[in-house]
Amino acid sequence: MRNHLFLPALAAGLLLAGCATPAYVSPVEVTRFVGQSDRFLGAGTIQIVPAPGLDAESIEYGFYEDAVRMELERLGYRVVLVNGGQIAQIAVDEYVSAPAGRRSPVSVGAGGSTGTYGSGVGLGIGFNLGGQPSERIEREVAVAIRPGDGGQNLWEGRATMTATANSDFATASQAAPRIISALFSGFPGTSGETIAVE
Numbered sequence: 001m002r003n004h005l006f007l008p009a010l011a012a013g014l015l016l017a018g019c020a021t022p023a024y025v026s027p028v029e030v031t032r033f034v035g036q037s038d039r040f041l042g043a044g045t046i047q048i049v050p051a052p053g054l055d056a057e058s059i060e061y062g063f064y065e066d067a068v069r070m071e072l073e074r075l076g077y078r079v080v081l082v083n084g085g086q087i088a089q090i091a092v093d094e095y096v097s098a099p100a101g102r103r104s105p106v107s108v109g110a111g112g113s114t115g116t117y118g119s120g121v122g123l124g125i126g127f128n129l130g131g132q133p134s135e136r137i138e139r140e141v142a143v144a145i146r147p148g149d150g151g152q153n154l155w156e157g158r159a160t161m162t163a164t165a166n167s168d169f170a171t172a173s174q175a176a177p178r179i180i181s182a183l184f185s186g187f188p189g190t191s192g193e194t195i196a197v198e
Helices: 002-018 059-075 172-183
Strands: 028-034 045-050 078-080 086-097 103-105 136-147 155-164 194-197
Touching (some): 028 172, 045 059, 059 172, 136 172
Parallel strands (some): 045 078
Antiparallel strands (some): 028 155, 086 103, 086 136
16 A cells, blocks of 8 residues: 555656756857957966945955956966056946746845956846845856056957756856856957957
8 A cells, every 4th residue: 555655756756856946058259349459468466456336345246357368378478466568347237037028136246347348247246146046147148358557448248148947057156167268268369359259
């Protein structure tokens, strides 16, 4: 008798498991804009700074800054804390989209413009992903490189990625290296072209 009771329970468990929301991660969509002085890219010293309003002391921002630092060093830059020959400014936006399609910003600060080529993006990091697995976290990261003494951007890149809350890339610690690596792939890239990076 006990075996007969166990079988329906097992079947119900398998049915519930089959209804679980599958994890989803989009390709990273990347757009770059290259200035006229691109010969100065990838060499010399560079300082990394957050966009205005971004909390540079937050753990989440640190993941993006570390990922950008690694990419810049790979390209041939020497990253310095102050007085860089060039400046790389980071801006981050994050949103949570509910299954019904509502899009809620999860920001803890104001936005700030990153450059002259595209629209500015701001801050939205530091939120609790304790919601439904089907909720999607949309991230947009922009990095602008400009001369340390001012002037037009030498380069600007923007990357977006979407992942469900139950995916491997739901947290900034996992998402930042993927999205930043895609942003700098094939650096400096073709100006104005949008590509998808898996």
